[in-house]
Amino acid sequence: MPKERRYVKRRKFTYYMRVLDSNTQQLIGYLADISPKGFQLDSPQQMLVNKDYNIRLDLTPDISDKNFISFIARCRWNKPDETDPFAFDAGFQVVSISPHDDEIFQRMVTKYGSQSDGFW
Numbered sequence: 001m002p003k004e005r006r007y008v009k010r011r012k013f014t015y016y017m018r019v020l021d022s023n024t025q026q027l028i029g030y031l032a033d034i035s036p037k038g039f040q041l042d043s044p045q046q047m048l049v050n051k052d053y054n055i056r057l058d059l060t061p062d063i064s065d066k067n068f069i070s071f072i073a074r075c076r077w078n079k080p081d082e083t084d085p086f087a088f089d090a091g092f093q094v095v096s097i098s099p100h101d102d103e104i105f106q107r108m109v110t111k112y113g114s115q116s117d118g119f120w
Contacts, residue, residue, distance in 0.1 A: 022056035038093040047090040071097035
C-alpha cells in the first residue's frame with residue numbers, strides 16, 4: 001500500500017455520479033470519495049497509475065447551470081475492489097481545471113460529500 005499523501009479531509013461522495021473520458025465519452029467509473037483536490041472512483045477497469053485522464057463530470061441543475069465540467073486528473077493509485085472481484089478502486093488528483101469549473105467542483109465537495117477520516 002502506498003504511503004498516505006492526502007493532506008485535505010476527503011469526503012464520502014453520497015451521490016453516485018458517472019465519470020466519463022471527455023475525449024471518447026466512455027464510462028471510466030463512478031465517484032466514491034471526493035476532496036477539494038481529488039477523488040476516488042469505483043471503476044469496472046484498471047486505471048494506469050501516474051497517467052493523466054481527461055475527465056468529464058455530468059452535472060445536476062442544483063450544482064451548476066452548466067451541463068458538465070471537464071478537467072485533467074492524474075491517477076495516483078489503483079487497486080482491486082475489496083468486495084467486487086470485477087471492479088477496481090482508483091484515486092485521482094486534479095492537476096488542471098479552469099477556475100470556474102473548480103468552483104463547481106468545490107460546490108460538489110460541499111453539497112454531495114459526507115465527512116470521512118481520510119486525508120488527500
